[in-house]
Amino acid sequence: MGTILSELSAGIAQTVEITLASFVVAAVLGLPLAVLRRSGSWWVRLPAVVVVEVLRAVPPIVWLFLIYYSLGSTDQVRLTTFQAAVIGLGLIYAAHLSEAYRAGLDAVPAGQWEATRALALPRAQTYARVILPQALVVVVPPMATFAIALLKDSAIASVIGATDITFHAVQLTQQDLNGLGNFTVAGLLYIALGVPFALVARAADRVLSRRLVGV
Amino acid sequence: MSMLNEWQDYLPDFLDGLVVTLQLTGVSLLLGLPLGLGLALAMTARRPAIRWPATLLVEVGRGAPALVVLYFVYYGLPQLSLTWSSFACAAIALAFTTSAYTADIFRAGISSIPVGHREACQALGLSHAKELRLVVLPQAIRVVIPPLVGFCILLYQGTSLAFAVSVPELLSRAYSQASITYQFTATLTLAGLVYGAISLAAVALMRARWPRRTPTITAGATRPPEPPTRTHPSWETTSERRER
C-alpha cells in the first residue's frame, strides 16, 4: 500500500494542476456566459445558450480528443496534453458553472434589481457593486460541488497522455499487474483530494446560513 | 463538402459503434438501477450494520472517478482469475457507478415521503415490505424519474470511457478510423455530433415533459444545484450530501 502510494504520488501534482487550472478557466468564462444567458434580447441569449448546451451534450473525453488530436495538432498550433486538458475541461465546466452563477444571480431578490434601476446605476456598477457580492456567497457551495466533479473528470486527461494519478496507476499496473491494489489507492487518493473542496463548501454554507438568519 | 463525403464512408461503422454504446448504456442501467434501489433502501435502514456498508459503497462509487472504477474492474478481475470481455468489464464498472449515483437519487426520493404516510401504514398494520411496495415506492418514483432520466443521459455520455479499455463503441470506432486515415477532425466531429444529437434530443424531450423540474446534464452531480432559497436548511443538506 505504501509503495503504491509513493508510485502514484508522482501524479498528484498533475491532477491538482489540471483541476485548479481548468477551474480558473471555468470560473472566469462561466460568469459572462451566465450574464449573457440572462439578457433580455434573444440574439444575445441564444449564442450563450447554444454554447452551454453543446458543451454539455458531448462527452468530455470526446472534447479532449477533438482539442488534442484535431485542433491542437496542426502545423501552427501544438498543444501539450496538459494544455489540451485544461482548455477542454475548462470550457466544459464553464458551461456547468454558468448554471451555478445563474442560480446565484436568480437568488438576488428582485427588489435589489429594482433599487439599482431606481438609482439609475449603470449596468456594470449594478453587477459589480450590488448583485455579484450578494450572489457570490450563494454560488460557492455549488461551485465546490463542481470542483469535485472536475477533479474526478480530470482523470480523463490520462487517456490523452497527461501524467496524472490515473496515468501512473495504469503504467504501474502494466508492470506489476496489481490492478486491484493500484486502483484502490488511486480511487482513495481522488476521494481524499476532494475533501478540501467539501470543507470549503461546508464553511461557505455555514457563513451563508448565518447571513440568512441575520437578515 | 469533402467532410460530408468522408462522413458517408464512416457512418455504417459509426452506427455499429452507436449500437454498442447503447447496449452498454442499457446493460449498465439494467444491472445498476436495481442495485441502486437496493443500496438506497439499505442506506435508509434502521440497523447500522446494513446502513454503513451501503453508505460506504455509495460514497466510494460517487467519490472515485468512473474511469478509475473502470480500470479497477478491467485490470483487477484477471487477478481473481476471471477473464471477462472488455464489454463485460465496462458494463460491471458502469453498473457500479450507476448504482452509486442512482442510490443517492432513490434515497432522496424515499426521504421525500412524509413521515405521516409511514405512520399511517404502521397504524394499519402493514408490514415494512408492503409499506415500501405499496405506499413509499409508488410515490417516490414520481419524484425520482426526472433526475434518473438526467442520469441516463450522463451515463450514455459516460460509456465513452469504455474507449479506454477498447470496447468497440462509438468513440473507439472514431478513433480507429482516424488512426487509419489521419482524419481526426472529421471522425471526432462526427462522433461528437452523434453523441450530442442524442443527448440534446433527450434533454429536449425531458424539458417538454417536465418543464418545471428541468433536469440538466450536470457533471458529477446528478441533481442540478438547486437555487438557494430562504428555506436554507433543506438546501444545505442536499448540497452537502453531494459533496461528500
Added chain:
Amino acid sequence: MKYDDHPVVRPLLALDGVCVAYRHHEVVHDVSLEVASGEVVALIGPSGAGKSSLLRAINFLEPPSKGRIVLDGAEVGGSRRSLDALRREVGMVFQNFNLFPHLTALQNVMLAPVHTLGIPPAQARERAMQQLTHVGLADHAHVKPGKCSGGQQQRIAIARALAMEPKVMLFDEPTSALDPELGAEVLATMRALAAEGMTMVVVTHEMHFAEDVADRVVFMADGRIVEENAAGKLMRDPQHPRTQRFLNAVRNR
C-alpha cells in the same frame, strides 16, 4: 351509557403506568386509564400536555418507555406478532389525514384489508365501499385525495381506519387542520360513529364535541392526568384549579 352507572367489567383498553419519552426526555408521566367497550373518551388539555404522545403510545407508534397497555385482556408487548394484532384492532385517524395521494379513495380504504388482513380484493372492495357509504362519500370512491376537500379527506381517512373493523378508534386532533365548516362534517361523522357504539379515544380541542359526545373527559397537563370525570360534570363543574383555568381560558376566547 354514562360513566357513573357503568358496571365495573373488564375494560376493553387499559393503560397502566404509561410513560412516553423522546430521547430520554419524558413527555408523558405514569398515566393510567381504562376505557370500557362502547365508551367515548375525550382527551383535552393545553398543547404540549402529552395528549397526542399518549394516543400514539396506545398503538405503539411511539412505544411507551414504561408501563403496560392491555387490549381486550391481552398485554401488548414489543413482539412483532403482538404489535400486528394490536394494530389490526386499533384504528387511528391523524390530524393531517395521511391519506396516500397516489391511490384513489377506494384504494386507500381497501389497502389494509387486502394487505394486512389478507381479504380477497373483491370482498375488500365491497367492505371498503360500505365504509365509504358509511361516511357519506360513496360517490368519491374513484377520486384521488388531492381532489377532495379537507373534510372529505378526513372522512376517507376515518373510513380507511373503519375498514379494518377495529375494536377501538383513536383520533388525534382530527379537526385541527380544518376550517370550522369542514371540521363540522367530520365531527358529525364521529358523532354518528359514537352513537353506533364504537369505542373511541379522541384528542380534541373541540369543547362542544367533548361535552356532547364523550362519555368521559380526561384533562391532561404537563404529561399527567390532572382530572377525569363524566363529560357533563368535568366540563360544567371542574374540581382542579388547573382544569378551571384551562376551561375558562378556552371559553373566554
